[in-house]
Amino acid sequence: MALKGLDIFKLTPKTNCKDCGNPTCMAFSMKVAQGALDISKCPHLSADVLEKLAESTAPPMKSLTVKAGDTEYKIGGETVLFRHEKSFVSKSLYAFSLCDTMSDAEADAALDASLKVDYERISERMYAEFISVTYEKNADRFVELAKKAMGTDRGIILNCTDFEVAEAAVAATAAAKPILNGANASNYEKMSKLATDNGIILGVGGVDLDELYETTEKIEALGNKNLILDVGCRSIKSAFEAAVQIRRAALLNKDRVFGYPSLVNVGALASGDENMQAALASLFTLKYGSIIVLEKMTYATSLAVHGLRQNVFTDPQKPMKIEPGIYPLNKADENAPCAITVDFALTYFVVSGELERSGVPVNLLISDAGGYSVLTAWAAGKLSASSVAKFIKDYDVENKIKNRTLIIPGKVAVLKGEIQDKLPDWKVIVGPNEAVALVKFMKDFAS
Numbered sequence: 205m206a207l208k209g210l211d212i213f214k215l216t217p218k219t220n221c222k223d224c225g226n227p228t229c230m231a232f233s234m235k236v237a238q239g240a241l242d243i244s245k246c247p248h249l250s251a252d253v254l255e256k257l258a259e260s261t262a263p264p265m266k267s268l269t270v271k272a273g274d275t276e277y278k279i280g281g282e283t284v285l286f287r288h289e290k291s292f293v294s295k296s297l298y299a300f301s302l303c304d305t306m307s308d309a310e311a312d313a314a315l316d317a318s319l320k321v322d323y324e325r326i327s328e329r330m331y332a333e334f335i336s337v338t339y340e341k342n343a344d345r346f347v348e349l350a351k352k353a354m355g356t357d358r359g360i361i362l363n364c365t366d367f368e369v370a371e372a373a374v375a376a377t378a379a380a381k382p383i384l385n386g387a388n389a390s391n392y393e394k395m396s397k398l399a400t401d402n403g404i405i406l407g408v409g410g411v412d413l414d415e416l417y418e419t420t421e422k423i424e425a426l427g428n429k430n431l432i433l434d435v436g437c438r439s440i441k442s443a444f445e446a447a448v449q450i451r452r453a454a455l456l457n458k459d460r461v462f463g464y465p466s467l468v469n470v471g472a473l474a475s476g477d478e479n480m481q482a483a484l485a486s487l488f489t490l491k492y493g494s495i496i497v498l499e500k501m502t503y504a505t506s507l508a509v510h511g512l513r514q515n516v517f518t519d520p521q522k523p524m525k526i527e528p529g530i531y532p533l534n535k536a537d538e539n540a541p542c543a544i545t546v547d548f549a550l551t552y553f554v555v556s557g558e559l560e561r562s563g564v565p566v567n568l569l570i571s572d573a574g575g576y577s578v579l580t581a582w583a584a585g586k587l588s589a590s591s592v593a594k595f596i597k598d599y600d601v602e603n604k605i606k607n608r609t610l611i612i613p614g615k616v617a618v619l620k621g622e623i624q625d626k627l628p629d630w631k632v633i634v635g636p637n638e639a640v641a642l643v644k645f646m647k648d649f650a651s
């Protein structure tokens with residue numbers, strides 16, 4: 205039975221030492237009761253207490269670590285059904301597919317095409333984290349492709365329900381810690397042992413939700429709780445229903461058997477239809493695919509799904525920020541002027557877009573303003589003459605850029621005098637109030 209915060213609090217040392225990252229033992233206890241924190245985050249609980257609390261305070265959905273090359277990601281661990289209740293915690297990850305029916309040339313082309321979709325947006329790497337390799341009929345080819353996938357910086361998903369073939373593929377890729385997606389009602393014992401022996405996550409499937417539930421329960425009884433649930437690909441409707449019902453059972457009904465992350469293969473649900481796959485990947489990013497497999501990752505698909513993911517899997521209470529620094533635009537060099545603004549992501553995209561549209565070389569300086577917009581940052585004291593001068597010093601701007609022109613946002617024209625006092629070698633110019641006027645402003649400035 206789930207414990208209340210007060211029950212947990214009674215068992216803490218009550219020293220308020222903050223080692224768990226919370227201001228008080230009570231705050232820690234409340235978060236543990238909500239499933240937002242693991243009880244083990246308090247290093248001062250005795251083994252007895254930990255054992256007593258571990259099961260009753262465990263989050264309703266397991267959080268697993270998956271390996272994609274050298275990068276580790278968390279999947280699962282969600283505590284709410286809707287983002288407006290609280291933020292989601294583990295972003296959906298994406299995979300593209302290889303299959304043993306592909307020729308060498310086809311597999312290489314598929315790898316090249318999807319691997320090149322790899323870029324950064326608002327300080328986040330946008331790419332398909334996994335390669336999903338499917339066994340259909342050629343075991344040697346399947347293992348060969350799994351090894352080929354291992355030569356990339358992506359994680360591997362092995363789709364295979366044939367135990368012998370899966371065993372060979374796992375042996376060939378064990379160092380990469382692949383996800384073995386292939387346990388079902390008829391092979392789960394052997395598959396579970398194979399996954400457990402190799403310390404890898406096991407994907408479980410079933411002909412329907414009842415079978416998936418029973419098989420998962422049997423695997424748990426074997427002691428394996430390192431699982432991901434495959435929602436199946438009988439139809440879009442059944443996959444969607446399964447994804448939603450699994451999550452609702454775990455979070456609303458606190459049914460731990462379904463308390464695992466989900467895997468959705470939209471490539472199989474809409475084979476050959478890239479647009480439909482992008483639409484389905486978006487749908488399952490919202491509800492509730494932990495790993496979403498597409499046939500391929502293209503820029504068109506990526507812009508849609510990664511952009512959506514970035515918006516859905518952010519804490520609405522924390523503004524989206526980009527890294528402070530010097531961003532040369534339009535091939536700006538040390539002789540180009542500087543324009544300064546704040547690190548709120550939306551401000552950056554609007555301002556940099558307009559500056560690029562002007563075609564005038566300019567060094568865009570992004571200062572650390574806590575992710576606030578220009579006026580909010582100014583009102584909060586995060587954008588001031590002192591913060592601008594500090595940025596120029598901290599980022600060594602005067603040694604990197606010879607031009608001494610600094611354009612400030614028109615909305616903080618009031619700062620001009622103070623900034624000029626703090627940076628006497630610079631010529632401070634007030635830019636327009638709105639970003640949309642930057643194109644004309646920059647063209648006039650350059651002429």
Ligand code: SF4
Pocket residue numbers: 216217218219220221222223224225226227228229230232233245246247248249
């Ligand atoms: S680490 Fe433990 S003892 Fe310290 S404040 Fe957190 S809950 Fe209390």
